[in-house]
Amino acid sequence: xxxxLASLINQSRLMIFIKGEPDAPKCGxxxxxxxxxxxxxxxxxxxxxxxxxxxxxxxKEYSKWPTYPQIYLDGELLGGLDVFREEISDKSFVEKxxxxxx
Numbered sequence: 001x002x003x004x005l006a007s008l009i010n011q012s013r014l015m016i017f018i019k020g021e022p023d024a025p026k027c028g029x030x031x032x033x034x035x036x037x038x039x040x041x042x043x044x045x046x047x048x049x050x051x052x053x054x055x056x057x058x059x060k061e062y063s064k065w066p067t068y069p070q071i072y073l074d075g076e077l078l079g080g081l082d083v084f085r086e087e088i089s090d091k092s093f094v095e096k097x098x099x100x101x102x
Contacts, residue, residue: 002058012044013073014042015044015072017049017068018046032081
Protein backbone atom coordinates (compact mmCIF):
# COMPACT_ATOMS: atom_id res chain seq x y z
CA UNK A 1 0.00 0.00 0.00
CA UNK A 2 2.84 2.42 0.82
CA UNK A 3 4.24 1.98 -2.71
CA UNK A 4 0.81 2.67 -4.19
CA LEU A 5 0.38 5.78 -2.03
CA ALA A 6 3.85 7.09 -2.96
CA SER A 7 3.02 6.49 -6.62
CA LEU A 8 -0.28 8.40 -6.31
CA ILE A 9 1.35 11.28 -4.41
CA ASN A 10 4.00 11.63 -7.12
CA GLN A 11 1.54 11.40 -10.02
CA SER A 12 1.71 15.17 -10.45
CA ARG A 13 3.77 18.08 -9.10
CA LEU A 14 0.62 19.28 -7.33
CA MET A 15 -1.50 16.36 -6.16
CA ILE A 16 -4.63 16.70 -4.06
CA PHE A 17 -6.61 13.99 -2.29
CA ILE A 18 -10.22 15.11 -2.09
CA LYS A 19 -13.78 13.95 -1.48
CA GLY A 20 -15.32 13.78 -4.94
CA GLU A 21 -14.07 14.95 -8.32
CA PRO A 22 -12.92 18.45 -9.35
CA ASP A 23 -16.18 18.99 -11.25
CA ALA A 24 -18.30 17.41 -8.48
CA PRO A 25 -16.82 18.04 -5.01
CA LYS A 26 -18.50 16.14 -2.18
CA CYS A 27 -17.53 18.38 0.75
CA GLY A 28 -17.24 22.08 1.48
CA UNK A 29 -13.50 22.00 2.20
CA UNK A 30 -12.85 20.26 -1.12
CA UNK A 31 -15.00 22.84 -2.93
CA UNK A 32 -13.11 25.73 -1.29
CA UNK A 33 -9.73 24.19 -2.19
CA UNK A 34 -10.79 23.69 -5.81
CA UNK A 35 -11.93 27.32 -6.03
CA UNK A 36 -8.56 28.52 -4.72
CA UNK A 37 -6.67 26.30 -7.18
CA UNK A 38 -8.82 27.55 -10.05
CA UNK A 39 -8.23 31.20 -9.06
CA UNK A 40 -4.47 30.52 -8.95
CA UNK A 41 -4.66 28.76 -12.35
CA UNK A 42 -2.79 25.89 -10.70
CA UNK A 43 -2.17 22.71 -12.67
CA UNK A 44 -3.00 19.76 -10.42
CA UNK A 45 -4.13 16.16 -10.37
CA UNK A 46 -6.62 14.75 -7.90
CA UNK A 47 -7.70 11.47 -6.36
CA UNK A 48 -11.21 10.85 -5.00
CA UNK A 49 -10.65 9.21 -1.62
CA UNK A 50 -14.31 8.17 -1.48
CA UNK A 51 -13.63 5.81 -4.40
CA UNK A 52 -11.07 3.73 -2.48
CA UNK A 53 -11.39 3.03 1.25
CA UNK A 54 -7.89 1.50 1.40
CA UNK A 55 -6.31 4.71 0.08
CA UNK A 56 -8.60 6.86 2.25
CA UNK A 57 -7.52 5.14 5.48
CA UNK A 58 -3.96 4.33 4.43
CA UNK A 59 -3.06 7.88 3.43
CA LYS A 60 -4.03 9.21 6.88
CA GLU A 61 -1.44 6.90 8.45
CA TYR A 62 1.14 7.36 5.68
CA SER A 63 1.00 11.16 5.90
CA LYS A 64 0.29 11.39 9.65
CA TRP A 65 -2.44 13.88 8.64
CA PRO A 66 -5.94 12.88 9.84
CA THR A 67 -8.19 14.94 7.57
CA TYR A 68 -9.01 15.65 3.93
CA PRO A 69 -8.34 17.35 1.61
CA GLN A 70 -4.59 16.64 1.64
CA ILE A 71 -2.32 18.67 -0.63
CA TYR A 72 1.08 17.53 -1.88
CA LEU A 73 3.61 19.63 -3.79
CA ASP A 74 6.57 17.84 -5.38
CA GLY A 75 5.85 14.72 -3.32
CA GLU A 76 5.79 16.55 0.03
CA LEU A 77 2.70 16.99 2.19
CA LEU A 78 1.77 20.66 2.56
CA GLY A 79 -1.23 19.91 4.76
CA GLY A 80 -4.90 20.68 4.43
CA LEU A 81 -7.01 23.62 3.34
CA ASP A 82 -6.04 25.93 6.26
CA VAL A 83 -2.31 25.40 5.68
CA PHE A 84 -2.75 25.93 1.93
CA ARG A 85 -4.67 29.18 2.57
CA GLU A 86 -1.78 30.44 4.72
CA GLU A 87 0.85 29.38 2.17
CA ILE A 88 -0.80 31.15 -0.76
CA SER A 89 -0.56 34.48 1.05
CA ASP A 90 3.18 34.21 0.27
CA LYS A 91 3.89 35.22 -3.34
CA SER A 92 7.07 33.12 -3.50
CA PHE A 93 5.01 30.04 -2.61
CA VAL A 94 2.41 30.83 -5.29
CA GLU A 95 5.22 31.15 -7.87
CA LYS A 96 6.28 27.55 -7.09
CA UNK A 97 2.87 26.15 -8.01
CA UNK A 98 2.63 24.49 -11.43
CA UNK A 99 0.41 26.59 -13.69
CA UNK A 100 -2.01 25.62 -16.44
CA UNK A 101 -0.48 26.65 -19.77
CA UNK A 102 -2.66 29.18 -21.51
